[in-house]
Amino acid sequence: MSILKDSSELKEAFDLFRDFVEEGAPVRYRSMGGADSLQSVDGVVPETAPRVVTAPVVQTQKVVGATPMPVQPLEEVEGEFRGDRLENALIAMCRRGGFKGAVVADDSGLPLAVHNSPVETEEIAAFTAILGDALGKAGRFLHEHGADYISMDINYEEKVVVRSFDVLSLKMYLMVLCPQTMDERAEVELSLQQIASILSA
Amino acid sequence: MGRILTVSSQKGGVGKTTTALNLAYTLGRLGNRVLVVDTDPQGGMALASNLRKKTTLGLAQYLQGEAQAEEIISPTKDGALSIIGAGVNEASDILAIEDASRDGRLEEALRALTAGFDYVFLDAPAGIGSTVIADFGVSDGVILMLQCRSLLLKSLPIFLKLMRQVRSDRNPRLQLEGALVTMWKGDDPLEREILEDLTRSVPEALFFRTVIPYDDHFEQASIRAVPMILLPDGRDTARPYLELAMEMKERELLRGMGGSKDEHTEGLF
Structure with missing residues (x-):
């Protein structure tokens, strides 16, 4: 922020x-x-596209009273190159879900596609590493090794959610910026399938 | 009928007088009849334009019935720009302006003095007070001066609320002409970040694209009491004011081109 x-x-x-x-x-x-x-x-x-994250409060559960988002059907993603298709998928996801921005990054934090990144491009690596690490550790402490989703309020209105996923045995992260009152989960999961299919093609 | 614009800010020292003078001069060079009225009892306009060399009479004397309009409206050499100073020579002159602000005589005076000009710029005192309210009361628009300092920007709500209240209670014509960033230091990363935030958060229609950078030449122009463009090497520094004037013109043009519904479309003749 x-x-x-x-x-x-x-x-x-x-x-x-x-x-x-x-x-x-x-x-x-x-x-x-x-x-x-x-x-x-x-x-x-x-x-x-807020860029400096401040006063982070880690949450592991959904916001109470969040507004469920109606999920719209996915359209075909166009683009000659994979990077273009990924970016177009993010843009379409943000449009459908009402998100403010999104990033797909690999395990080392290298951004593969960015649309209105919630953090500075050069900070994506650090941000992804921190949240990815938190996901892994929290999963171990809770003996829930499937923990793949973390939501963090970054101010009084917005949150950043990070969803980890695997593509061809490589760890990837989808990071989304959206209002705290929104239940973004369905749109994220739906779009994740599309993003994973683009990455694995 | 011309447009009356108040050049205003919550804080002093952000370049109100410099902006009023340079923008007015530029619009004058573009063929408009322009008047600058200094309603700030500090009287900075008289110093910035060397008006005191010509007359010490100004708004205060007019409000006290000691001078006529033609005695306080001073045309500059080029004839396009005229200036009315605050006329504050004694402490009682300050009180005269403040009293007139409160009882409505300043608004009446400003309406009378500004007739016949294409543009009138009111150089308002800093902050909020009766004189600023009177300026807003007769204005079509406000040019809100901003500096990229977070503390200064945090004082904006009360200023905007005052504008909103004047518009609702006294002057429905009052618009925010635009927020103008001045004294911008492009090499300061903090200022750059704040400017970036402002451009993303203030609606484009209310935020001037033009930014007035900080430049030592402005101090030289103040010392010599001339608009920047009149300094021997001031042309480049004055350029943002030309761009600002053009941006204002563009906005006016677009405001007048609201379009029409298909069934009401009219031809040129």
């Missing part, structure tokens, strides 16, 4: 800013290197 995003004053200011957008006009946020996001005034959520 970045410097400003943890500030309740700034969040309030950003909400107030939206009051000054002309009624009925779309609210567009400028993107630093990515595609612009465009949403209606009502219920707008800026498509941010």
